[in-house]
Amino acid sequence: MNIVAFAIIAILTLSAALAAATLQKLMHAALCFAVMFVGISAFFFLLGAEFVGLVQIFVYIGAVAVLIVFTILLTRHDQEKTRGFNWGGIAIAVAVFAGLLWATSKTKSTAIAPPPLQELTVQRIGELLMTGYVWPLLCIGVLLTAALIGALILVMEDKAQ
């Protein structure tokens, strides 16, 4: 695994995430959010999970980022006016990061080299989805249908009023 590629992808992803979390303008933050998901997909490609990387690009950049941009445009007149910074949030985030870092450094088996990569083909993923993981797949189908209907009902205009 290439350490230079890892460093470049990590810097791109984390700086885009920090920009998406701290920029004042919503539209700039949404575009940085899309860039961050390009970086995360690059991590998946680096780790040998090409199918998940492609799914990430399709779902997040193709659907979720566009959905967020549409929502920003529909709620445009209400920009964030208070520039107050919440120090409590920063303190909690730093504390959680310190805890995670402590747990990662205490675990002994994390300093291992990766085993040789075995090709994970889309055919194998499809076979697994249709055999061993068929009940989770059906549940995801029901969940997506329920989410679709629920989102439609939530944004439907109330004709009675």
Added chain:
Amino acid sequence: MTLSAFLIVSSVLFCIGLLAALSRRHAIFILIGIEMMLAAANINFIAFWRFSPQPAQPIGVMVAIFAIAIAAAEAAVGLAIVIAVYRHFRTTNVDQLNQLKG
């Protein structure tokens, strides 16, 4: 390149998402922070799959695919709630949304 490098990157990403979810006032930023935390968890799943001694069992990949599907459903419903709240209260600032009664 070890597993701990990926774990540290995903912890940083998780904490940035937590910061966005906790300290921003705008509802869309809170959703962006939640999506960041879910993506950090996905990086962990894929990294643990890649570094596991039995890569022939792609459990981490399967969990990551299902997590992406659930995150997409969550984003759709969350943004629909943001639009519904904006229609009702004419604001998306979560500090001003302090009443349940319409």
